[in-house]
Amino acid sequence: MAAPFDLNDDSLVVIVGSGAGGGTLGTELALKGIKVVILEAGRRHNMEDFVNNEWESFAQLAWTDMRTTSGSWRVHKNFPNLPAWIVKSVGGSSVHWAGASLRFQEHEFRTRTVYGDIEGANLMDWPITLAELEPWYAKAEDRMGVTRTNGIPGLPGNNNFKVFEAGAKKIGYKEVSTGHMAINSQPRHDRGSCQQIGFCFQGCKSGAKWSTLIAEIPVGEATGNLEVRPECMVLKIEHDATGKVTGVVYVDGEGKTQRQKARIVAVAGNSIESPRLLLNSASNMFPDGLANSSGQVGRNYMRHMTGSVYGIFEKPVHMYRGTTMAGVVRDEAKFDSSRGFVGGYEMETLSLGVPFMAAFLNPGGWGRSFTSAMDGYVNMAGMWLVGEDMPQETNRVTLNTEVKDKNGMPVANVHFDDHPNDVAMRNHAYRQGMAMYDLVGATRTMPTPPYPSTHNLGTNRMSEKARDGVVNKHGQTHDIPNLFVSDGSQFTTGGAENPTLTIVALALRQADFIAGEMSKKTI
Amino acid sequence: MTTLIDKRGPSRRALLAGIGAAGALLVAGPAVMNPREAWGLEVTNLKPETMRTLIIMARDIYPHDRIPDRNYAVAMKPYETGASDPALKALVENGVATLDTLAQAKHGVPYADVGWEEQRVAILQQIEGGPFFEKVRGGLVVGLYNQEEVWPIFGYEGSSADKGGYIDRGFSDISWL
Numbered sequence: 110m111a112a113p114f115d116l117n118d119d120s121l122v123v124i125v126g127s128g129a130g131g132g133t134l135g136t137e138l139a140l141k142g143i144k145v146v147i148l149e150a151g152r153r154h155n156m157e158d159f160v161n162n163e164w165e166s167f168a169q170l171a172w173t174d175m176r177t178t179s180g181s182w183r184v185h186k187n188f189p190n191l192p193a194w195i196v197k198s199v200g201g202s203s204v205h206w207a208g209a210s211l212r213f214q215e216h217e218f219r220t221r222t223v224y225g226d227i228e229g230a231n232l233m234d235w236p237i238t239l240a241e242l243e244p245w246y247a248k249a250e251d252r253m254g255v256t257r258t259n260g261i262p263g264l265p266g267n268n269n270f271k272v273f274e275a276g277a278k279k280i281g282y283k284e285v286s287t288g289h290m291a292i293n294s295q296p297r298h299d300r301g302s303c304q305q306i307g308f309c310f311q312g313c314k315s316g317a318k319w320s321t322l323i324a325e326i327p328v329g330e331a332t333g334n335l336e337v338r339p340e341c342m343v344l345k346i347e348h349d350a351t352g353k354v355t356g357v358v359y360v361d362g363e364g365k366t367q368r369q370k371a372r373i374v375a376v377a378g379n380s381i382e383s384p385r386l387l388l389n390s391a392s393n394m395f396p397d398g399l400a401n402s403s404g405q406v407g408r409n410y411m412r413h414m415t416g417s418v419y420g421i422f423e424k425p426v427h428m429y430r431g432t433t434m435a436g437v438v439r440d441e442a443k444f445d446s447s448r449g450f451v452g453g454y455e456m457e458t459l460s461l462g463v464p465f466m467a468a469f470l471n472p473g474g475w476g477r478s479f480t481s482a483m484d485g486y487v488n489m490a491g492m493w494l495v496g497e498d499m500p501q502e503t504n505r506v507t508l509n510t511e512v513k514d515k516n517g518m519p520v521a522n523v524h525f526d527d528h529p530n531d532v533a534m535r536n537h538a539y540r541q542g543m544a545m546y547d548l549v550g551a552t553r554t555m556p557t558p559p560y561p562s563t564h565n566l567g568t569n570r571m572s573e574k575a576r577d578g579v580v581n582k583h584g585q586t587h588d589i590p591n592l593f594v595s596d597g598s599q600f601t602t603g604g605a606e607n608p609t610l611t612i613v614a615l616a617l618r619q620a621d622f623i624a625g626e627m628s629k630k631t632i
Numbered sequence: 633m634t635t636l637i638d639k640r641g642p643s644r645r646a647l648l649a650g651i652g653a654a655g656a657l658l659v660a661g662p663a664v665m666n667p668r669e670a671w672g673l674e675v676t677n678l679k680p681e682t683m684r685t686l687i688i689m690a691r692d693i694y695p696h697d698r699i700p701d702r703n704y705a706v707a708m709k710p711y712e713t714g715a716s717d718p719a720l721k722a723l724v725e726n727g728v729a730t731l732d733t734l735a736q737a738k739h740g741v742p743y744a745d746v747g748w749e750e751q752r753v754a755i756l757q758q759i760e761g762g763p764f765f766e767k768v769r770g771g772l773v774v775g776l777y778n779q780e781e782v783w784p785i786f787g788y789e790g791s792s793a794d795k796g797g798y799i800d801r802g803f804s805d806i807s808w809l
Contacts (some may be wrong), residue, residue, distance in 0.1 A: 161791035164778050226790060266797075268806040275809050303798030314793040349663035424808045429788065463788040468775035475693045475769055483777075484696060487787025549809065 112336045114146050116369050121146050122623065123357055123371035124341065128201020130596035131377030132321025134328030135337070143627065145332050146369060147326075148341040149224045150378075151197035154204075158322055159312030160544035163464045164313035169207060173195040175520045177380065177509050180190035182525040183558050187472035192523040193412075194561040196378055199339050202379065202563070203609065208290040209457060210255040210470045211606035215239040216444055217452075217497065220602045223444060224451040225452040229498035229528055231409055235472050235601040236573040236582040239270070245614035253291040253319040253613065254298060255538055262301060263287045267431030269458045272422070272490040276545030277456075284439035286455070291319035291431060291609075296378050300324065305431035307460070312486045321534025341367075346374055346390040346399055346519055346592070348367035354399070354592045360516050373591045373623060373632060374528040375584075377616075379409065380598040381564035384506045387569070387579075400586035400594075404542045405579050407507055409500035409570050410523065411603040413529045414452075416494045416539055417459060419470065420546030421485035421553040422514045428460040428490050441541060442496075449506045450533040453605045454496025456542060461491070469560050482555060490546060492540035495564070497605045499528035546609070564608050569598040584615060591632045595619055634797035646683075648715050657684050657701060666701045667722060680729045685744045689731070690772050693750045698785050699776075707775035711768070720767075727764030734758055 122138055124131045127149040151172075160166045167173075171194060174493045178185040185192075196202045212599045216223045219234040226232075250258040257263050264287045268275060277285040292313075293302045303317040315321050329335035340362030340383045347368075348354045350409045356370040384407035388398035398406050414619045438456040445453070451558055460470060463486055471479055494566070504526065508519040527535075543554040572578025575587035584599050588591045595616055656668040659680045664687065665672040677685045690704040715721035731743040734755045739746050746752045759765045776782065781789050792798060 159793075161793050165772065207796075258756070265804060267803045271765055271804065271806050304793075305798075305799040305803040306793045306797035308792065315797070318688070425787065426806060427787070427789075427802065430792075430798040462790075463783055463786050464778045467773050473769075477695060480695050483694075483786065484698075 112144070112158055112333050114336050114391050116146070116367060118571075119356070119372055121369075121371050121610055122142060122373045123148065123369055124375045124377055124595065125357065125379035126201055126379065126382070127199050127321060127326065127337060128377060128379065128598065129203045129206075129609045130430070130595065131375065132200060132203065132325045132614045133613050133616040134375055134595045135335055136321070136325040136375065138623065139329035139332045139334035141620065141624045142334060143624060145329070145336070147335065147337045148343050148357065149199050149201075149337060149339050150342045150370070151199060151339060153199040153337070153339040154312070154322075154432065156312060156316050157502040159314050160308070160509065161308045161311060161314070163311065163462050165387055166308075170198050170312060174514060175512060176469075176522070177512055177520060177522045178214070179522060180504070180525040183472070184525070184526065184561050185258055187471060188561050191561045192505070193381055193565050194563050197327065198322075199337060200320045201481060203280065205310050206609055207309050208432070209434050209437065209607040209609075210250065210253060210289045210291045210610040211469050211563055213239060213242075213454070213604040213606055213611055214442070217602065217604040219560070227451060227499060227530060230407060230500060230530065232500065233447050233570070233572060233577060233601050235331075236571055242611075242618070245618040246610065248617050250611040252617075253324070254293055255610070255611070256288070256292065256294050257286070259290065261297070264292060264435070267305060267435045267459055268426050269428035269490050270435035272420070272426055272549060273436055273438070273458045273492055273545070274363040276549045279548035280541070280545050282438050282440040286437065287435060288322045288437040290434070291576070293317040298324065303432060307429050307431055307433060309433035315337055322366050331428040339514045342516065343386060344389065344516055346376075346386065348392065348394065348399070348589070352394060352589060353385045354589055371595065373627075375593040375595045377467060377595040379596055381506050381521045381523060382599045383594060383596055384568040387507050388456045389518050391394045399549055400579050400588045400592055401575050402588050403578060405570060405577070407568050408502045408505045409567040410504040410525060411498050411500055411567040411600070412525065412559075413566070414454060414494070414496040414498045414534045414538070414558040415601055416535045417491060417557035418494065418539060418542030418546065419489050419491045419555045419557060420481075420543070420551035421482065422488045422490065422549070422551055425487050426595065427487060428491045429462055432610070433460055441538065444458055448537055450530045451538065452497030452530070452534065453492055455605050456497060456538070457493045459491050459493035463468070471554065482553070485553065492542050494535070494542060495605065495607065496534050496538065497603050498531045500567055500570070500602055501526070501528055542620055564597070564603070566597045566600040566608060569594045571599045571601045582621045585622070593619065593623065646663060655701070659684050664705070666705075668702050669701050671705070673709065674714075675712055678712050680725060681744075682725055683708065683712055685728045685731065685742070686724070686768065688744050688752070689691060689756070689768060692749055692756060692778070693769055693772060694776055695749060696785070699782055703776060703779055703782050706779060707772050707809050709749060710771060710775060711725070721763055726770070729766070730759060731755060
């Protein structure tokens, strides 16, 4: 039974956002007996409501509130008001993610030490190590039902994977598999197994894919300690004269402004909205925004080095049948600077339907070169390339005071320029991906530019010292002890891996910390 | 979406009117027609000739020889409907007038009557990146490829959950590897 809590109840933990970070944190705290309200800007959908139609689903789920962009990235040119393809809905982007659940590698927690001083990059070691996070990774994998962990078998490979696997083997890669996926390969935790529907990005209609919407929040609500309020857009976090936060101001679904008191506030609105909220919460005491004494709020925005390769073959592939991210090659994820760049990248199968392929294959492209590629759709295989990008202080989320949302608040501007290391890595990845398809007989391969960002990271980075970042190793802000950050914006650096598993592991660890501090009455 | 398009036979006047590079697309009174595909599109906000040129332009931007004119017409219909807004109407009418001016200068005929696709594409390249071209292309990339009717032409099967997914319908049936 979902608990309704009072607006004046100042004993609550209030979490902004219900995705992989906020939804997991809220549920875990509720399971520990702590009273939680999650404020979610989006609506609440049931999995039956999800739509197997790309544009219709986009209209249902995507965060399309106004944002602006700047910088030399191509997204700014082709999708100037859509820097990120993420979700505004209960469950956040865990509704839309593909399910790839890879642990960071040991060296990816200490890139400044391992990669050295890379010009223009704001590299820094994380204040935690892989060893410290391992137990939380294990807990997250069990909770999410990640394949190839906890004795759970891998998913079967679909057609897109079979082409990918054949290419990987021909090029000599050793680490190719259907991956570590938070998609049930057999029934588990009251959820059924994957029906190979496809449309993983559009919300899983069978419930086989883990999301906070179906796998966490209902569990939290069943304790009576968790209330999720959809369609509640938080405008501002408030604080008292001592500098501790006291609650949040939000606009509810009926357009009414409300004030929810809190003992603790945790921000988990993804890496664009989270810094925006901290910056929009500026006050006389904190004129540069909350938790921003370092000046790092909004900076070091990372989006992963990404790109895609599509190959057209003589015969049909039907890549869209079955799981969208059906397999991974990990051979290039290692650190090997002989390739001409630091960091590594994953290669993961990906498919788009005809409507999104047309929009994203070569944005702005037209004419016979474009349409002959589209005509090859049924014979097409596809992969996504995702690797570690360099944090740069100038890549940042700022407030665009020229453009206001419907509540009168400045919208976020996302500025991004590729670092030369990102470009070198992308070119390497394109070459390898195209070679894989060439080796299995592709008649044409296409290097497709990055889509609007799905992995948004780093804008409230974790640091050992308060002057270097926004939060400490527990996601607690350096400046305000009862203010936390609980999403991917905590990431000090991005790693090569899809971030959700790490976000969930950090949220579980943070829940443990918050519960401990609350019982010690330190916050 | 088919309700936007009236099925009607060709009139004699229509058949006499527009024989040129526009293929089977004719202007007949307040309508653009394709007798071969047996449809007609009533045009009220734009000039019918403008609508005909837009449909040809749409095919020139995203040429798929297996997609009939009617799907391009469906994709362009929102520009006719939206031309009740004077700003959009001006953008479209002026844009098409520019195409015709460029075509007349180079080939001595309006855009729609220029014979070869590559000749028309060369004209489009002169306005590529401009507001009219990008407005048409941006709407078209969704309006054309989001029509369920064209998906089978690309071998795309669309919605799958309602059919039980692909677990028993060929998710791993590839045999040529």
